[in-house]
Amino acid sequence: MRYGINFKGFCIFLSFLFTFLLFLAIASLFLIPNPLEVLNALKTEEMIYSLKLSIITSLVSMIFVMLLSVPIGYALSRYSFPGKSVVKSILDLPIAFPELVLGLALLLLFGQSFIGKFLEDFGIKIVFTKLGIIVAQFFTALPYAVRIIYSTFEEINPRYELVSRSLGYGEFETFFNVSLPLAKNGLFASTIITFARCMGTFGTVLILAGGSYMYTEILPITLYLNISYGNMEMAITSGILLIIISFIAILAFEKFEGHKR
Amino acid sequence: MRYGINFKGFCIFLSFLFTFLLFLAIASLFLIPNPLEVLNALKTEEMIYSLKLSIITSLVSMIFVMLLSVPIGYALSRYSFPGKSVVKSILDLPIAFPELVLGLALLLLFGQSFIGKFLEDFGIKIVFTKLGIIVAQFFTALPYAVRIIYSTFEEINPRYELVSRSLGYGEFETFFNVSLPLAKNGLFASTIITFARCMGTFGTVLILAGGSYMYTEILPITLYLNISYGNMEMAITSGILLIIISFIAILAFEKFEGHKR
Amino acid sequence: NESQSTSTKKPFEGKTITVLCGAGLMKPMNELIQNFENETGAKINVHYGGSSELFGVLATTGGDIFIPGAYKYTEDAMKKGIILNDTVKNITYHIPVIAVPEGNPKNIRSLEDLAKPNVKVVMGDPNACAIGKVAKKILEKNHLWENVSKNIVVKTPTVNQLLIYIATDQADAAIIWEDMVTWAESKGKVEVVEIPKDKDIIKTIPTAVTIYAKKDSNLEVAKAFNDYISSDKAKEIWKKWGFIPCK
Amino acid sequence: MNFLKIEDLSIDLGEFKLVDVNLEVKKRDYLTIIGPTGSGKSILLETIAGFYKPEKGRIYLEGEDITNLPPEKRNMSIVYQDYVLFPHKTVFDNIAYGLKKKIKDKEKIREEVTQITEVLKISHLLHRKPTTLSGGEQQRVALARALIVKPKLLLMDEPFSALDIKTKENLRKLVKKAISEYETTVLHVTHDFDDVWSLANKVVVMKNGKILQEGDVNEIFYKPSINFVADFVGTNVLDGEVIGKEDGLTKIKVGNCVLLSVDDGEGKVRLSIRPEDIIISNNPIETSARNEFRCKVEKINRMGNLVYLTLNVDGIMLRCILTPNALYSLNIKEEDIIYALIKATNVRIIAKNVEGECRS
Amino acid sequence: MNFLKIEDLSIDLGEFKLVDVNLEVKKRDYLTIIGPTGSGKSILLETIAGFYKPEKGRIYLEGEDITNLPPEKRNMSIVYQDYVLFPHKTVFDNIAYGLKKKIKDKEKIREEVTQITEVLKISHLLHRKPTTLSGGEQQRVALARALIVKPKLLLMDEPFSALDIKTKENLRKLVKKAISEYETTVLHVTHDFDDVWSLANKVVVMKNGKILQEGDVNEIFYKPSINFVADFVGTNVLDGEVIGKEDGLTKIKVGNCVLLSVDDGEGKVRLSIRPEDIIISNNPIETSARNEFRCKVEKINRMGNLVYLTLNVDGIMLRCILTPNALYSLNIKEEDIIYALIKATNVRIIAKNVEGECRS
Ligand SMILES: Nc1ncnc2c1ncn2[C@@H]1O[C@H](COP(=O)(O)OP(=O)(O)OP(=O)(O)O)[C@@H](O)[C@H]1O
Ligand SMILES: Nc1ncnc2c1ncn2[C@@H]1O[C@H](COP(=O)(O)OP(=O)(O)OP(=O)(O)O)[C@@H](O)[C@H]1O
Ligand code: MOO
Numbered sequence A, B: 001m002r003y004g005i006n007f008k009g010f011c012i013f014l015s016f017l018f019t020f021l022l023f024l025a026i027a028s029l030f031l032i033p034n035p036l037e038v039l040n041a042l043k044t045e046e047m048i049y050s051l052k053l054s055i056i057t058s059l060v061s062m063i064f065v066m067l068l069s070v071p072i073g074y075a076l077s078r079y080s081f082p083g084k085s086v087v088k089s090i091l092d093l094p095i096a097f098p099e100l101v102l103g104l105a106l107l108l109l110f111g112q113s114f115i116g117k118f119l120e121d122f123g124i125k126i127v128f129t130k131l132g133i134i135v136a137q138f139f140t141a142l143p144y145a146v147r148i149i150y151s152t153f154e155e156i157n158p159r160y161e162l163v164s165r166s167l168g169y170g171e172f173e174t175f176f177n178v179s180l181p182l183a184k185n186g187l188f189a190s191t192i193i194t195f196a197r198c199m200g201t202f203g204t205v206l207i208l209a210g211g212s213y214m215y216t217e218i219l220p221i222t223l224y225l226n227i228s229y230g231n232m233e234m235a236i237t238s239g240i241l242l243i244i245i246s247f248i249a250i251l252a253f254e255k256f257e258g259h260k261r
Numbered sequence C: 001n002e003s004q005s006t007s008t009k010k011p012f013e014g015k016t017i018t019v020l021c022g023a024g025l026m027k028p029m030n031e032l033i034q035n036f037e038n039e040t041g042a043k044i045n046v047h048y049g050g051s052s053e054l055f056g057v058l059a060t061t062g063g064d065i066f067i068p069g070a071y072k073y074t075e076d077a078m079k080k081g082i083i084l085n086d087t088v089k090n091i092t093y094h095i096p097v098i099a100v101p102e103g104n105p106k107n108i109r110s111l112e113d114l115a116k117p118n119v120k121v122v123m124g125d126p127n128a129c130a131i132g133k134v135a136k137k138i139l140e141k142n143h144l145w146e147n148v149s150k151n152i153v154v155k156t157p158t159v160n161q162l163l164i165y166i167a168t169d170q171a172d173a174a175i176i177w178e179d180m181v182t183w184a185e186s187k188g189k190v191e192v193v194e195i196p197k198d199k200d201i202i203k204t205i206p207t208a209v210t211i212y213a214k215k216d217s218n219l220e221v222a223k224a225f226n227d228y229i230s231s232d233k234a235k236e237i238w239k240k241w242g243f244i245p246c247k
Numbered sequence D, E: 001m002n003f004l005k006i007e008d009l010s011i012d013l014g015e016f017k018l019v020d021v022n023l024e025v026k027k028r029d030y031l032t033i034i035g036p037t038g039s040g041k042s043i044l045l046e047t048i049a050g051f052y053k054p055e056k057g058r059i060y061l062e063g064e065d066i067t068n069l070p071p072e073k074r075n076m077s078i079v080y081q082d083y084v085l086f087p088h089k090t091v092f093d094n095i096a097y098g099l100k101k102k103i104k105d106k107e108k109i110r111e112e113v114t115q116i117t118e119v120l121k122i123s124h125l126l127h128r129k130p131t132t133l134s135g136g137e138q139q140r141v142a143l144a145r146a147l148i149v150k151p152k153l154l155l156m157d158e159p160f161s162a163l164d165i166k167t168k169e170n171l172r173k174l175v176k177k178a179i180s181e182y183e184t185t186v187l188h189v190t191h192d193f194d195d196v197w198s199l200a201n202k203v204v205v206m207k208n209g210k211i212l213q214e215g216d217v218n219e220i221f222y223k224p225s226i227n228f229v230a231d232f233v234g235t236n237v238l239d240g241e242v243i244g245k246e247d248g249l250t251k252i253k254v255g256n257c258v259l260l261s262v263d264d265g266e267g268k269v270r271l272s273i274r275p276e277d278i279i280i281s282n283n284p285i286e287t288s289a290r291n292e293f294r295c296k297v298e299k300i301n302r303m304g305n306l307v308y309l310t311l312n313v314d315g316i317m318l319r320c321i322l323t324p325n326a327l328y329s330l331n332i333k334e335e336d337i338i339y340a341l342i343k344a345t346n347v348r349i350i351a352k353n354v355e356g357e358c359r360s
């Protein structure tokens, strides 16, 4: 009995310890600025612009990431095709990139390359534009989502899918009606990670979208810009805003997840 | 039938499309520098130092992350305690931080705060040291690992654990013998993500450990420092090195995972 | 006191100070630090970074010596009262030049050429980084700001981006610090177009001791280091790495 | 002292409740738990094993209160209805799992596993992973895993349901041998009355989370205490009234007939007569069987290797079981008139002072 | 034309192989598949449903080659041994799932679900998630899900194994009714011979991935073609030699006895006699049954509501089944001498020209 309680206690203790450390670290950010100035900073046009742009681009990127990582994760888990483990490794790879490198790689891909030129002919400009923010966030977050969703699908017994198909549903419908809902936990995890990752993407966006004041300015860039301006209040405020928004979003997700079970 | 093939084809097509795009992006990085100079850059003392330090710190951080995220993920999934969804949200939160912000927060926590002083009294210095690299990587990667492992444990039927316990194994032993091996897929996913994330951590390390030449210099920092004084060859070389090492590590993991099933 | 009682023992043995230094100064700074350590026995922790990152670190948790990429940051820090004002010293000149991609496809020869149609110019954000502010002033001084503005495709918060964009052909020209492009130029990634002295605005890179040195009782070492890197002896090293030391 | 004692055990799972379960089991008892599907049998087992924490009530094992003891201290093994084999371990490791905790000698473990798997005929599967096994194979592996540790109390939830008759019979023999050898006490949930007849000395009938009746096998099958149990175990239930005594036997009037029973009773009573205890003949016979009735064969149903007759005794319907050979030698067809004989010892009074139906 | 035709079907799963399975099923056939555990019954069903791709062989449904058709085009429902209910859907949605694909009218769907769940007695569970259901409840939900779409071919893998006898009987009736109403053809894997007797018109016996025998119910149980099947279905198997004819019946010498059979044969033959077809009497009787033997009761085993006698007929051992009532009225004890009667129609020649044992 003692043994058991100790293990449980140990695990919960660790959870609280790290939550506490993180909380302290985050809280100390909140203590730097003067609350009044934070309020003022919040009201600036720049901050409002940046906040809006951050949320919108993150949501859009999140949607695209989820739309794409689900079929990719499914294909990697259910079908076998030559070169699969290389494909999996390449898809995982950008996780290991400092954002600067990923940004650079995307810049080369969508900049003056044939792909970039091709897209530009269709009026699609990625480099130094808002679209670039989304592309940057998308490529930064996609690998995480794919990896998580892949390993979730691996856990699902294919017999569920067979039953659905023998009841008349095609592969595609079965995927929607059965595989996807069964992957719920993994989808939640990857949605949370994707959204959070998109909110926090900095270096990739900076290189690909440029980081222009009040144009491609998302919260992490506001933060950096304001540090550069020597405007610490404003910088920390955008950091705090980022934290609060993310916290609310994540908490909402977590509550929603808790509800569904 | 056609329908089925289309869905399968569609999923596989998407996988290949994105693999191809990423591959192109990565490949174009390889085309920037002159191969001879890459070789020369590889042989410099700085590059070798940075490479070694990157691999060592990433491995150490990965081990610590896994050691901690497993009990934390387990506690979050198996036990209920007050404030659980807040704890979960706080643990997810750093994913949303630009590395710069996380670095600042950790700097505040381990720098001049009472915790920093307390640790320093024991001779443990984190700020601007190699230990700082590990701490930075650890806090950057931990949230991903916790989230993935948590959602993996959620999928495991607790009856397996009961059977193990009724066969005489305590909670702790059951965890090792049953819960952990059953969580294999999720553990793989989080190990890969953790290692890759540690390899790529830049901003957090830069702020907490400082980008000291040949001291706290890991590959992303080599890259940054060299761009800063215009040495593109050396910068890209460290990027390429980072990519190659990560690719080999991930491929090895993937192969190993494939083997185990 | 003790450290001076034995002549063989180096004066600052066992002391450690932290230097926050612009990443662009890395090469000469590494050499200088090595020399200083050998002479004095002090241990120098150097933390390279972009000027604004360094400023952020300094403002939140400190550091003993502050050497940003441009005087502006030292000025900001002085306003915050975290610099010992009497220790501020200029080390080297910081010279803006025009950088163009390899082969100079748009044939940029002068500042005026930046205003030609179809030239894509990337600029530092005048509010965000020192090079941006200087570039704007140079253009204003030459009455080109309005016309060049139309050609600016992006204003970047960091100077590194300018180099990256030029080196990867994303833009046709940028105004950037000369010392940043020496390496890239020698590798044929970019070409440099000098700005005539009369049209240019030359800046300086300063060093200063911070109030944190006082707090950590590292003042003595910090001051010694501060003096050392701006000394005549150090100037040779700065020159060696392509910088032009201040008189 | 009772080996296992359950006192007022209650559990609330929202839609379903276990209500005030009381149970006493002696050492070496073999208790089968029967009841319709969804009656709470599995939940009762899992609660005893320590999976659910009861809201109320206590569980004692050998006099010790184990209500709050963790599962690993209870010395019980559980065989699950859906096997719950460890998918990441080979069959060998699944079976050896519990043993490895107790003894360290690898040779000894291998020996014991080899022994039990040979008896269960699964020794050719030892290197396989459970996911590739057939239903019956998995069930035997689960059984081996539970038996090998020689638990004090063995909890089995329909352990033979996925097996063919031959294997089932063999396993019954094996379990019987094993438990008598190791002095194991067994709680066995089953839907197969053959399990009850061939293994159990005690039976518990559950419905809707309650224990309806508890007793030895004959009690349950011959003297079901309420209609539901009677119906469930398939006996004939008749309502009648005691009208006197005759030679020490109780005289009971049912409809227009009079039945004699060895059981005592008075007033309105309810009777149970098992269908396999009704003896059929073509002509009236003088025997020691005191109850003899002339009746009409209403219906003949062939079911497997048995024949079910529905007999009409002056308006009272009785179910009766025969083998095809008996049917043949009696040469009975539907609508025939035959004679049914019921021994007074087989007419059991299962309820006294009955008012109307006592459906549970 | 055959409704379902399987030709030379082979599958290799490494450790296990299905080898050259040939099977023909007519429309409205009810085929039960029996065989020891691990014989490949479930895999055969899953292959027909389209889960495994065969290595060799073809499957035809109504003349059309469906070997490469995806499962959703096959018009079959499968009821799994371990239910495989969708854990994320309520019971209602699980059942309505297949229907929703076919009809859009919500009212109609609700009606049909209500109807089938009332019959299956699971209408109180409609709003629940399957994870909280008992084994039997899950099984009925799985059954409802498969039945409601009225498939052309219904594949059931031990669909009643987790049910109590009462529920099982009710479900058999229901399935019988449903299939005759919808003209469904059924393949039903079972371990319960009662399923075979009460539902099937055809039986297939499998072992080690091969089909050993196929035929109608009586053929399998009365004329098992090889010893394994005989043993598996529990019949008596005797080896003898034809010594001539008498009144159109074949005279067979078994040991020291002579048996008469309606079947033709010559030379060495093997006979099957079902234990429930042996008629017992205390005294020799003159009947139409031409085989009468004096024998000794070696052993009496009570098993459930049946009694198994082992009879010694001049050294030949015969198993015989009685009900307790018959045992009582005959008043038989072990070691008694009795008379066994076997009709010539119940002595079946199951193999001709036998040399030694033909163990499969
Ligand atoms: N977690 C739960 N929440 C709500 N109801 C539950 C839960 N688990 C089980 N039940 C319900 O409790 C009842 C009893 O379940 P249990 O599994 O004990 O039945 P059982 O007697 O074993 O039946 P079977 O013979 O079919 O296995 C069932 O009606 C089931 O639906
Ligand atoms: N993926 C697989 N790889 C190897 N062997 C397998 C695989 N799946 C099943 N088997 C083996 O095939 C054999 C037949 O399995 P199947 O499930 O068809 O048996 P079954 O006849 O249904 O038995 P039961 O009556 O016990 O359910 C078993 O011995 C099983 O171990
Ligand atoms: O030297 Mo800086 O890097 O101007 O910002």
Ligand SMILES: [Mg+2]
Residues within 6 Å of the ligand: D041, D042, D043, D081, D157, E134, E135, E136
């Ligand atoms: Mg149950």
Ligand SMILES: [Mg+2]
Residues within 6 Å of the ligand: D134, D135, D136, E041, E042, E043, E081, E157
């Ligand atoms: Mg099976």
